Amino acid sequence: MGGVDAERLVPGLPGAAVVAELGMGGPERVPGLRRALTFLDRLHSGKDVADDPVIEQIVHYVKVDFAWAMQDASLIGPHAREVARIAQQHPSAYSKVIALNCQALAEQTAGDFANAKQTFLATLALLRATYVAVDFEVEALAGLGECHLQLGEFLEALQVAGETTALARRR
Numbered sequence: 001m002g003g004v005d006a007e008r009l010v011p012g013l014p015g016a017a018v019v020a021e022l023g024m025g026g027p028e029r030v031p032g033l034r035r036a037l038t039f040l041d042r043l044h045s046g047k048d049v050a051d052d053p054v055i056e057q058i059v060h061y062v063k064v065d066f067a068w069a070m071q072d073a074s075l076i077g078p079h080a081r082e083v084a085r086i087a088q089q090h091p092s093a094y095s096k097v098i099a100l101n102c103q104a105l106a107e108q109t110a111g112d113f114a115n116a117k118q119t120f121l122a123t124l125a126l127l128r129a130t131y132v133a134v135d136f137e138v139e140a141l142a143g144l145g146e147c148h149l150q151l152g153e154f155l156e157a158l159q160v161a162g163e164t165t166a167l168a169r170r171r
Contacts, residue, residue: 097133
């Protein structure tokens with residue numbers, strides 16, 4: 001796909017959507033993905049980000065999403081830890097949901113499906129208890145279903161897949 005303007009595309013889309021739009025694979029195989037990551041780095045180094053923990057957390061979340069979409073465990077870990085650090089320094093239910101979801105994605109990408117399952121469950125419990133960050137519910141459910149599948153828990157995976165599909169259709 002030629003002519004992708006990463007600077008216009010990236011701010012409006014999570015990493016997985018950008019990777020899907022550009023074509024699956026790592027930055028070396030995807031035209032425009034390196035530019036998108038460079039734009040995020042440039043955005044992250046700006047004064048506005050340094051002064052605003054919400055924006056900083058969002059930038060790291062998007063990098064987690066990119067790394068998850070590329071299945072890059074070495075890239076996802078540091079950014080998931082940054083999201084968690086920001087959530088600890090500037091606590092809110094929303095930032096905690098984002099941090100838990102990023103941790104679960106990192107665990108899942110690393111192949112630690114048992115811990116990822118527990119972290120996705122914690123993500124879902126917190127967002128459902130607080131009614132914040134409900135936009136992460138479908139993603140967390142899908143991740144939970146994948147963990148069940150990878151752990152050989154086929155009935156649970158099927159049940160969660162049905163729940164995920166029904167929720168996604170309602171939203």
